[in-house]
Amino acid sequence: MSHSYFSEVPEIAVETLEAQLKSGLQGLQFIDVREAQEVAIASLPGFENLPLSEFAEWSDQIPLRFDPHQETMVLCHHGLRSAQMCQWLMRQGFTDVKNVAGGIDAYTRKVDPTLPRY
Numbered sequence: 001m002s003h004s005y006f007s008e009v010p011e012i013a014v015e016t017l018e019a020q021l022k023s024g025l026q027g028l029q030f031i032d033v034r035e036a037q038e039v040a041i042a043s044l045p046g047f048e049n050l051p052l053s054e055f056a057e058w059s060d061q062i063p064l065r066f067d068p069h070q071e072t073m074v075l076c077h078h079g080l081r082s083a084q085m086c087q088w089l090m091r092q093g094f095t096d097v098k099n100v101a102g103g104i105d106a107y108t109r110k111v112d113p114t115l116p117r118y
């Protein structure tokens with residue numbers, strides 16, 4: 001997949017995400033598409049873990065569990081799997097989806113160096 005393939009996915013910078021996490025989680029939805037083993041190493045509060053590898057198991061529950069018109073942040077390790085998820089959510093009618101640019105790796109480097117890196 002080329003870079004331009006994901007260029008239409010809106011992004012949120014990790015510094016902005018940190019500010020939002022600090023100011024409260026109300027009105028926001030958080031999805032982490034990494035594997036459970038990755039989440040066990042490092043995770044952010046409020047994110048629901050939906051591993052992309054288990055897409056077939058949870059994809060049909062998305063319209064029931066999430067509001068398509070609420071701001072929805074999607075996280076992974078470096079921002080690639082989450083971009084895929086963002087595109088899929090947008091195709092499902094989600095109107096305010098944001099890919100966490102650089103993923104949890106960027107968050108660890110730029111915001112919270114105490115989080116383990118992998």
Ligand SMILES: O=S(=O)([O-])[S-]
Pocket residue numbers: 076077078079080081082103
């Ligand atoms: O898909 S990834 O950006 O987490 S390596």
